Amino acid sequence: MKFDTPATTNPIDQLKIVGQPLDRIDGPLKTTGTAPYAYERHDVAPNAAYGHVMGSAIAKGRIASMDIATAKAAPGVLTVVTAENAGKLGKGEYNTAMLLGGPGIEHYHQAVALVVAETLEQARDAAEMIKVAYAPAKGAYDLAASRDSAKPSGKDDEPADSRVGDFDAAFAAAPVKLDATYTTPDQSHAMMEPHATIAAWEGDKLSLWTSNQMIAWSVGDMAKTLGMPEDKIHLMSPYIGGGFGGKLWIRADVVLAALGARAAKRPVKVALQRPLMFNNTTHRPATIQRLRIGTTKDGTITAIGHDSWSGDLPDGKPETAILQTRLLYAGANRLTRQRLAVLDLPEGNSMRAPGEASGMMALEIAMDEMAEKLGLDPVAFRIRNDTQVDPEKPERSFSQRQLTECLRTGAERFGWSARKAEPKQMRDGRWLVGLGMAAAYRGSPVIKSGARVRLDAKGTVTVETDMTDIGTGSYTIIAQTAAEMMGVPLDKVVVKLGDSAFPVSAGSGGQFGANSATAGVYAACVKLREAVTAKLGLNAADAQFADGQVRSGQRSIALAEAAKGTELVAEDAIEFGELDKKHQLSTFGAHFIEVGVDAATAEVRIRRMLAVCASGRILNPKSARSQVIGAMTMGAGAALMEELAVDTRHGFFVNHDLAGYEVPVHADIPHQEVIFLDETDPLSSPMKAKGVGELGICGVAAAVANAIYNATGVRVRDYPITLDKLLEKMPDVG
Amino acid sequence: MACNKRRPGSGCSALGGYSRQLAVVGGSDACIATHPSDMAVAMRVLDATVEAVKPQGATRTIPIADFHRLPGDTPEIETVLEPGELIASVTLPKPAGGMQHYRKVRDRASYAFALVSVAAIIQPDGSGRVALGGVAPKPWRREDAEAEFSRGAKAVMAKLLAGAKPTEENKFKVPLAERALAAVLAEPRG
Numbered sequence: 006m007k008f009d010t011p012a013t014t015n016p017i018d019q020l021k022i023v024g025q026p027l028d029r030i031d032g033p034l035k036t037t038g039t040a041p042y043a044y045e046r047h048d049v050a051p052n053a054a055y056g057h058v059m060g061s062a063i064a065k066g067r068i069a070s071m072d073i074a075t076a077k078a079a080p081g082v083l084t085v086v087t088a089e090n091a092g093k094l095g096k097g098e099y100n101t102a103m104l105l106g107g108p109g110i111e112h113y114h115q116a117v118a119l120v121v122a123e124t125l126e127q128a129r130d131a132a133e134m135i136k137v138a139y140a141p142a143k144g145a146y147d148l149a150a151s152r153d154s155a156k157p158s159g160k161d162d163e164p165a166d167s168r169v170g171d172f173d174a175a176f177a178a179a180p181v182k183l184d185a186t187y188t189t190p191d192q193s194h195a196m197m198e199p200h201a202t203i204a205a206w207e208g209d210k211l212s213l214w215t216s217n218q219m220i221a222w223s224v225g226d227m228a229k230t231l232g233m234p235e236d237k238i239h240l241m242s243p244y245i246g247g248g249f250g251g252k253l254w255i256r257a258d259v260v261l262a263a264l265g266a267r268a269a270k271r272p273v274k275v276a277l278q279r280p281l282m283f284n285n286t287t288h289r290p291a292t293i294q295r296l297r298i299g300t301t302k303d304g305t306i307t308a309i310g311h312d313s314w315s316g317d318l319p320d321g322k323p324e325t326a327i328l329q330t331r332l333l334y335a336g337a338n339r340l341t342r343q344r345l346a347v348l349d350l351p352e353g354n355s356m357r358a359p360g361e362a363s364g365m366m367a368l369e370i371a372m373d374e375m376a377e378k379l380g381l382d383p384v385a386f387r388i389r390n391d392t393q394v395d396p397e398k399p400e401r402s403f404s405q406r407q408l409t410e411c412l413r414t415g416a417e418r419f420g421w422s423a424r425k426a427e428p429k430q431m432r433d434g435r436w437l438v439g440l441g442m443a444a445a446y447r448g449s450p451v452i453k454s455g456a457r458v459r460l461d462a463k464g465t466v467t468v469e470t471d472m473t474d475i476g477t478g479s480y481t482i483i484a485q486t487a488a489e490m491m492g493v494p495l496d497k498v499v500v501k502l503g504d505s506a507f508p509v510s511a512g513s514g515g516q517f518g519a520n521s522a523t524a525g526v527y528a529a530c531v532k533l534r535e536a537v538t539a540k541l542g543l544n545a546a547d548a549q550f551a552d553g554q555v556r557s558g559q560r561s562i563a564l565a566e567a568a569k570g571t572e573l574v575a576e577d578a579i580e581f582g583e584l585d586k587k588h589q590l591s592t593f594g595a596h597f598i599e600v601g602v603d604a605a606t607a608e609v610r611i612r613r614m615l616a617v618c619a620s621g622r623i624l625n626p627k628s629a630r631s632q633v634i635g636a637m638t639m640g641a642g643a644a645l646m647e648e649l650a651v652d653t654r655h656g657f658f659v660n661h662d663l664a665g666y667e668v669p670v671h672a673d674i675p676h677q678e679v680i681f682l683d684e685t686d687p688l689s690s691p692m693k694a695k696g697v698g699e700l701g702i703c704g705v706a707a708a709v710a711n712a713i714y715n716a717t718g719v720r721v722r723d724y725p726i727t728l729d730k731l732l733e734k735m736p737d738v739g
Numbered sequence: 740m741a742c743n744k745r746r747p748g749s750g751c752s753a754l755g756g757y758s759r760q761l762a763v764v765g766g767s768d769a770c771i772a773t774h775p776s777d778m779a780v781a782m783r784v785l786d787a788t789v790e791a792v793k794p795q796g797a798t799r800t801i802p803i804a805d806f807h808r809l810p811g812d813t814p815e816i817e818t819v820l821e822p823g824e825l826i827a828s829v830t831l832p833k834p835a836g837g838m839q840h841y842r843k844v845r846d847r848a849s850y851a852f853a854l855v856s857v858a859a860i861i862q863p864d865g866s867g868r869v870a871l872g873g874v875a876p877k878p879w880r881r882e883d884a885e886a887e888f889s890r891g892a893k894a895v896m897a898k899l900l901a902g903a904k905p906t907e908e909n910k911f912k913v914p915l916a917e918r919a920l921a922a923v924l925a926e927p928r929g
Contacts (some may be wrong), residue, residue: 062740090899175759220852243784437904442828565749603922605918605919605921605922605925606844606915606918606919606922608844608846610848645846645847646847650757650759651757652752652756652757653756654756655740655752655756657740659756660757660758664852665760666845667847667851669847670848670850671849672848672849673846673848673849673851697925701874727846728844728846728854728911728915729759729915732915732918733914735918737919738892738922738925739920739921739922739924739925
């Protein structure tokens with residue numbers, strides 16, 4: 006189905022099942038511990054041997070020699086895989102560094118060996134016996150030091166630079182202006198389930214049970230890496246214990262499990278050890294961002310400039326922190342530039358809301374600083390500079406844009422009027438209290454997505470698509486879509502996901518999954534409805550699917566009748582035309598935060614958080630809320646504690662475990678509220694939905710920073726805002 | 740990475756590296772690790788005694804002040820326990836009176852190591868005892884610093900953290916410890 010004209014009324018608009026706050030259908034499997042996660046697939050791959058990954062001890066250079074003889078002879082060891090004995094390996098399209106290093110080493114903890122043994126303990130013990138002599142080379146590990154060498158990347162999806170009007174002249178002439186630099190640190194996805202895979206060979210066919218967000222990309226990249234045909238690879242990832250972008254691609258676990266299983270001639274399971282996760286896999290790259298904003302005296306933006314610097318391995322990608330600045334606020338004179346430095350740290354790549362999550366951390370503090378200079382309320386300043394068209398290309402309008410409504414609703418519901426514009430005015434016992442806010446913005450891309458639907462003689466509808474559920478609720482919203490379309494209750498729908506034998510979907514990433522994948526299911530259901538009416542001899546044009554019946558004119562026939570004798574199968578994909586190019590599809594929101602800062606120790610504790618989201622039709626308010634509060638929590642982590650500490654001498658992230666890399670715990674998040682504004686977006690898809698799982702993080706950290714400023718009068722521009730950055734300016738104790 | 744605790748003699752990658760969590764006092768050229776526990780810090784200020792038993796059954800009582808060692812050039816040895824010797828029990832003396840405080844300062848609200856922790860007993864007359872966690876390779880207490888309680892937190896900390904050699908990354912622990920103790924002293928004593 007081609008989607009190239011705005012959606013009109015369709016069966017989804019009934020909203021009998023879609024749009025309802027239903028419990029997730031996979032919930033009982035998860036709460037009873039029976040959802041089959043990759044590492045535990047003993048049911049399909051019995052007798053799997055255990056793999057233990059060894060990571061490089063240097064960041065850059067080469068392996069001069071490697072002695073694996075002792076390890077190979079150790080008790081229980083079946084094989085040791087290294088680049089030397091693995092055969093020729095390619096590199097996946099979505100990988101920047103090789104997933105098995107040697108002799109060249111591209112980053113710290115790049116995998117250099119897999120030890121396979123009868124037990125995990127034997128594998129781990131034997132890995133200690135491998136002796137590696139490294140020849141280290143000098144690398145670049147410090148973004149600030151490499152900043153001046155940064156260049157436009159040749160691999161950007163969007164141009165590195167954008168210019169409208171004459172930024173320099175307008176900024177110079179602006180009566181009120183800000184020129185400030187902000188930094189965001191490297192961050193880790195730190196998802197609960199590490200990358201994990203069981204691999205099994207049957208002749209030249211490879212089965213992979215893994216934890217992965219993008220099935221088709223990963224089949225393609227496994228084929229490329231191992232030099233084998235895609236159709237010999239069966240990749241399955243039905244349940245995923247968190248991804249956040251860290252599992253958009255194959256990582257060392259998949260490749261090494263496949264190589265280990267081939268060498269050991271039996272199934273092999275590999276879970277990346279937690280201490281490897283932070284340097285072996287990808288991370289959100291650090292940024293340095295310069296914001297320049299100039300306004301008239303009444304607060305109308307006349308010049309807005311955003312420069313961003315980030316680093317990555319050679320041939321890597323930039324963190325696109327400037328993208329939202331091209332679209333969020335009006336202003337006649339504009340300049341954005343992003344530059345990429347070569348760094349020899351582990352591979353930087355997508356993490357929840359890549360680009361905007363980092364960009365909004367800087368932009369939305371800058372907006373707060375400008376509002377203060379202007380003597381304007383930060384909400385009013387943003388509303389004053391709202392736009393309904395792409396400010397760089399005014400001929401493009403936003404498909405829907407309710408930023409102002411989000412800001413007003415949030416201010417009202419949060420009690421924003423209680424905020425004192427001047428900092429340090431509110432105290433509650435030992436706590437200095439402050440309120441802060443930020444706008445939220447995230448693009449809402451759409452991607453071709455396919456699905457197959459089956460109807461059987463019992464009236465059960467089964468959906469098959471390689472879409473993944475990374476804890477987001479995909480199972481449930483897909484079931485809701487099929488139930489609404491086919492007129493059956495939710496318990497008559499079976500959803501099968503994450504299998505490369507199924508039609509290729511959008512996958513989970515970039516907050517494109519929910520809207521695109523349900524639209525794909527919609528398309529397949531439209532075909533199935535046609536097959537049903539044809540089979541039943543009903544008029545397709547006026548057929549109603551409801552209550553397990555198909556009705557047309559005076560006739561009403563049970564849906565199941567259509568599949569009597571033979572199962573009915575329909576397959577289709579939603580393909581998106583030019584609508585998302587003629588219009589800008591984006592999601593909007595507002596975050597409001599109250600913090601307390603301990604007057605003695607400068608410990609910052611969030612007291613309450615509110616998000617207002619305008620992001621198209623909300624397919625399931627319960628799972629959407631879960632997505633948003635999870636994203637808000639991640640934003641709180643970014644604001645207050647998450648930082649991969651770089652050792653710029655040795656080129657690695659030092660705090661590579663969950664004790665050293667802190668993420669929020671329950672006690673950090675006492676109260677959260679989420680409001681979804683009513684919105685349907687007929688330009689987004691037949692579902693009229695958009696993404697929301699990434700909108701929820703965008704702007705949170707800046708809202709926290711702004712609240713801290715309001716509480717303490719201390720403006721911190723370097724994340725995370727830990728107490729050591731506040732302490733000097735706190736009031737005397739006692 | 741080199742670590743004299745894990746592999747004696749291999750060196751220390753934390754010296755000159757990432758040190759935000761690490762010791763500001765009591766460290767050595769071999770090691771600047773911090774003692775991570777909270778319980779031992781509280782026990783230090785309470786003057787607990789440790790009863791240990793050796794493999795052959797011999798027992799001894801070790802005052803907690805003598806239990807932990809500073810790293811010196813053997814950071815792999817953290818306590819005076821001999822190989823094979825086990826802690827059988829810990830005895831707390833009778834309550835010391837006054838108000839007892841444990842103020843733990845950390846980056847997140849729970850489930851984190853202390854940046855600084857203050858274990859203190861403050862008597863109604865303003866005298867007191869204090870031990871610190873998060874600043875040294877062992878629970879950090881100096882009885883001579885406690886004579887300064889009448890002069891306030893700054894004076895106590897000047898003695899307690901005398902000779903501190905913080906790094907650029909963890910120098911905040913010195914004023915933080917002082918402020919945390921001041922906050923404890925500002926609390927009601929009755």
